[in-house]
Amino acid sequence: MSDSAHDDDHVYLSLAEGHDDGSDARWAFGTGFEDPLHGVDTTVPEGVDPVELAATCVELADDALVSAQRLAEWCTRAPELEEEVALANIGLDLLGQARLLYARAGQVDGTGRGEDAYAYFRDADDFRNVTLAELPIGDFAFSVARLLVLSSWRLAHFERLAAHQDPVLAAIAAKGAKELTYHRQYAAEWAVRLGDGTEESRRRMRTAFDQVTPNLDELFTAYDVRSEVVEVLRQVTEAAGLTLPPVPPAPGAGRDGRHTGHLVPLLAELQSVARAHPEATW
Amino acid sequence: MVSVTATAAEDVRRALSIAERVPDPELPMLTLADLGVLRGVEVTGDGTVVASLTPTYSGCPAMAEMRAGVATRLRAAGYARVEIRTVLDPPWTSDWITPEGRRKLTEHGIAPPAAAPRGPVTLSLLPTRRTVPCPRCGSADTEETSRFAATSCKALWRCRACREPFEYVKEI
Ligand SMILES: [Zn+2]
Numbered sequence: 001m002s003d004s005a006h007d008d009d010h011v012y013l014s015l016a017e018g019h020d021d022g023s024d025a026r027w028a029f030g031t032g033f034e035d036p037l038h039g040v041d042t043t044v045p046e047g048v049d050p051v052e053l054a055a056t057c058v059e060l061a062d063d064a065l066v067s068a069q070r071l072a073e074w075c076t077r078a079p080e081l082e083e084e085v086a087l088a089n090i091g092l093d094l095l096g097q098a099r100l101l102y103a104r105a106g107q108v109d110g111t112g113r114g115e116d117a118y119a120y121f122r123d124a125d126d127f128r129n130v131t132l133a134e135l136p137i138g139d140f141a142f143s144v145a146r147l148l149v150l151s152s153w154r155l156a157h158f159e160r161l162a163a164h165q166d167p168v169l170a171a172i173a174a175k176g177a178k179e180l181t182y183h184r185q186y187a188a189e190w191a192v193r194l195g196d197g198t199e200e201s202r203r204r205m206r207t208a209f210d211q212v213t214p215n216l217d218e219l220f221t222a223y224d225v226r227s228e229v230v231e232v233l234r235q236v237t238e239a240a241g242l243t244l245p246p247v248p249p250a251p252g253a254g255r256d257g258r259h260t261g262h263l264v265p266l267l268a269e270l271q272s273v274a275r276a277h278p279e280a281t282w
Numbered sequence: 283m284v285s286v287t288a289t290a291a292e293d294v295r296r297a298l299s300i301a302e303r304v305p306d307p308e309l310p311m312l313t314l315a316d317l318g319v320l321r322g323v324e325v326t327g328d329g330t331v332v333a334s335l336t337p338t339y340s341g342c343p344a345m346a347e348m349r350a351g352v353a354t355r356l357r358a359a360g361y362a363r364v365e366i367r368t369v370l371d372p373p374w375t376s377d378w379i380t381p382e383g384r385r386k387l388t389e390h391g392i393a394p395p396a397a398a399p400r401g402p403v404t405l406s407l408l409p410t411r412r413t414v415p416c417p418r419c420g421s422a423d424t425e426e427t428s429r430f431a432a433t434s435c436k437a438l439w440r441c442r443a444c445r446e447p448f449e450y451v452k453e454i
Contacts, residue, residue: 034346039367082438086430093434096341100370152405159402171370175340178373178454181403186429188405232405239407 035114036096037103040168044108048165054109055128057169058118059222059255060154061101062129064094065119066263067150069270073137083140086186090147093179100172107168120274124263130222131254132215134263138208141194141201145208148187149216152232155180156225188236195240202242209237210245217250290325297331298323300359307347308433309451311390314348318378321369330363331356336374339434339454376435376453387451388417393439395453414450416441426450 044050071091078084102115111117133150137143158180161173194205220226230244237244253259274280301323302315314320314335321334333352337345349366356364376395379387384394393414413422421443428438431449440447 034349036345037368037370038349039365040370082428082430085432086428089430089434092341092343093339094341096339100340167371171373172340175337175370175373177402179340182429182452182454184405188407192407235405235407 035103036099037107037168042107042168045165045167050108050110053166053169054105057101057105057108059128061098061105061118062127063133063150063154064098064101065270066127066129066133066266067091068095068098069266070133070135070137070143071147074143079140087143090183090186093176093183097172097176097179101169104166104168104172108166116274120271121278124259124267125257127254127259127263127267128257129254129259129263130215130218131260131263132212132219134254134260134266135215136262138211139204140190141204141208142211144187144190144194145205145212147183148191148236149212149219149229149233151180151183151187152229153219153223153225155184156228157223160225184232188232191236192240195237195242205240206242209233209242213245213247214250216247218253218255222255293325294323296359297325297333297356297361300355301333301352304348304351304355307344307351308435309387309392311386312379312383314352316380316383316386318374318380318383319348320352328363329361330365331361332365332367334367334369336369336372338374342434344433374454376451379451391417391446391448392436393417393448393450395451398453414439416444416446417448418446419444424448 044053068091071087071094074087075084078087098119099115102118105118106113106115130150132146135146138146155177158173158177162170162177164170164173191205194201196202197205216229219229230247233244301320302313304314304320306312306314306317306319309317317338319335319338321336323331323333325331333356335345335348335352349368353364353366375398377398379394387394393416396412396414412426414424414426415422416424419441421441423442424439425442426437426439427447429452431438435451435454436449437452438447439450
């Protein structure tokens, strides 16, 4: 029919047009944050415990939201512009996953809460993210090691969740797995490049692996994907000419709401605008 | 306005042709149909037009724009009741970009995606020799400069033959 967009088919046509019902009113691209599950069948299938399903969604959403916030801290600070763009993109994928998961939790936990209620109006004790996600960004090597661990762990779990009885969670996981594959690849390549690089980059990468390994047991307590994750870490450390430090037993804390002192200030920044203007629309 | 004599089938065709032409906000040379985001259009018994869209990436900020774009144009065409449905399953794949969409991307200096992998991808750290032909000069002598670019769906490449940088729509 048409070869290209017509003049009157301007991409932002809908921004300029007001509607009587106001439902589509947005003032700029990306505003009008509506339900990311808009128009999705919200039924909870027979045999799925809604309370458990909501808790599962919130845990996974909290991991993603807190990780996205840490990744965003690299904006203007990354070693190269390309890396800044990469980390921001990875954060954006995770933020998208968090939004979908919070929205699903709100549909099934009986509260009817929207994504903002979970992201902005819960305190640190209510967050269920694993503590590794909330640690400060450290240097680039630490952020790479953490991204490698978290993306491998989440990917292995998402591949299983894609067969979950709840079709919405299954679909979010199937989609997310494709994105996480890119995140893992990115982190793995950087870990090899740094580990196999200069004396200084090698020292930093080795230190970074030493720093993340004490947090691994918490991840494996949450999801039984130890063999997949350890296999990836072995593959990467070997290619980087490093050795994977032993994984000390340190069962979870974040999933029980017990966090490091780093989560409170992270949330204070993340939530400050929403809490200052609780009625605001974006 | 919608003719009262229009048959249901004609009505669906007309609504579809309107929805199909909505441009993508981030790749405006493509329509939502070219991109494979528009999954279908139906008209229910009470005359509601239901358009189904599948998001490209979980965090794609253009999704709200796409929904609004389709709804605005359908309303402007006289459909009073419009409903936009998000379809998450199956997830969007770059394989859904139509041949027409691929042609338009190339024409605008953006390399279209290679075939997407099926099923779980294992981590590979071996040097990969992938070829993404330069959309400007066609040379295969190109290299990736960044796997992430201005939008979620693209990577940055450059051509060693004509020296031009170009974007590549990632296979996913
Ligand atoms: Zn070229």
